[in-house]
Structures are given as structure tokens and as C-alpha cells.
Amino acid sequence: MAVQKNQEGMDLGQFRKESLSDFSSNKKLKDRLRRVKSKKLDEEFAQLHDSVFEEIDCLECANCCKTTSPIFLQTDVDRLAKVFRMKPSVFLDTYLHRDADGDFVLNSSPCPFLGEDNKCLVYEDRPKACREYPHTNRKNMHGILGLTLKNTLVCPAVYKIFQQIGKDYRK
Structure with a gap:
């Protein structure tokens, strides 16, 4: 079986091992970042987001x-149901269920709309959560530091952003 690698040549198994190994220190970093002024933190994340995504191709x-599964809003369900010429209730029954928080999420992973070439088959109509992922270039990073920490285990770019921002705040 071929090893899955990202653009930088890091295989996803190695990424998982490294991100899990660094999770505890990243959690401490997240707590330190809460003390950074909101505007400064937003600017630093946005700048790192731009530089990291110049190197990494999703x-x-x-x-x-x-x-993982994005959260599907009702507007996402309605839009995708229309794409597939289904009633929203049929789309829900076919692809989604409610998680413990009551949010609509995919029944399984990988995403059923992910092509073999890693391209999204519904890219133009994808859910809002997919459009905004990994959320590292938005305002109010303070409000989503917990989510961003979790995403260090999923997204090599978020992991790299955390590693780079940590150079200034891990002390």
C-alpha cells in the first residue's frame, strides 16, 4: 500500500504521530495565546495562514x-439537495445524522463527495464549514482557539501554523 504524503513529503501517518506528540505543548500554547490581544492574534494567524498555504496544497x-466531517447548516443541506435533485429530507437520510451536539454531520468518512484525486465533487456548493476550513485566517481567533488546537491533529497546515506561532510564545 502506498504511503499517503502531503506536498512537503510528510506522510500523513508521520504527521499524525508528530501532531499527537506535540498536542500537550500545543495545548499549553493555546492557553498562552488567550493572553495575546485579539487584534494582534488575528493578524498573526492571518499572516501565518497566508505563508503556510503558499507552501501547502490542500x-x-x-x-x-x-x-472529519464539517457541520452542515440547513442552508448547506438545501443547496446540496438541489445539486443532487433530492428533497432535503432524502439528502439528510442519505448522507447525514445528528451528532451528540445536535449538529448535522456526515454518516461516514472519508467524505462521500471527495474524489479519488482529492478534489471535492461539490466544490462550488460545498458546506460553509468547508469553505472556511481550517479557520486560521478569520477574525476572533480567541473564540476558536480550542477548535484550532483540535485542527492541529487534522490539518498539517494548522499544525505548522501552531509550530510557527509557538516560536514567539513558547517560553
């Missing part, structure tokens, strides 16, 4: 699509 990885 199509070479797609680990998010292979391992």
Missing part, C-alpha cells in the same frame, strides 16, 4: 475530508 493532502 489537494495533496485532503486529510480533513478523509477523517
